[in-house]
Amino acid sequence: MNFYSTHYRNGEEIRSGDRISWAGKPGRVLFVIGSSGAAANLIKDWGLESSEGFMLDTEIAGLVFELESDEGLEFLGRGTESD
Numbered sequence: 001m002n003f004y005s006t007h008y009r010n011g012e013e014i015r016s017g018d019r020i021s022w023a024g025k026p027g028r029v030l031f032v033i034g035s036s037g038a039a040a041n042l043i044k045d046w047g048l049e050s051s052e053g054f055m056l057d058t059e060i061a062g063l064v065f066e067l068e069s070d071e072g073l074e075f076l077g078r079g080t081e082s083d
Contacts (some may be wrong), residue, residue, distance in 0.1 A: 004068040005052040006034050008075040014054050021074040027058035028079065
């Protein structure tokens with residue numbers, strides 16, 4: 001697992017429920033695979049082929065699975081999945 005698969009570029013850990021900006025538009029982190037709190041069944045349930053990464057719900061593109069963060073992903077704040 002590499003550092004950027006579970007952390008934003010600023011070093012903050014990516015967590016479920018985080019409010020983010022992706023490609024300049026708002027979104028939310030749905031879940032993170034490869035972090036200490038990730039459920040093992042997420043890979044199977046979502047049909048993913050990776051054991052690390054994170055699922056975003058974005059205004060601009062809907063659901064997006066990323067293997068690692070990049071300059072287009074910005075951490076805006078902590079939230080909860082029910083926010």
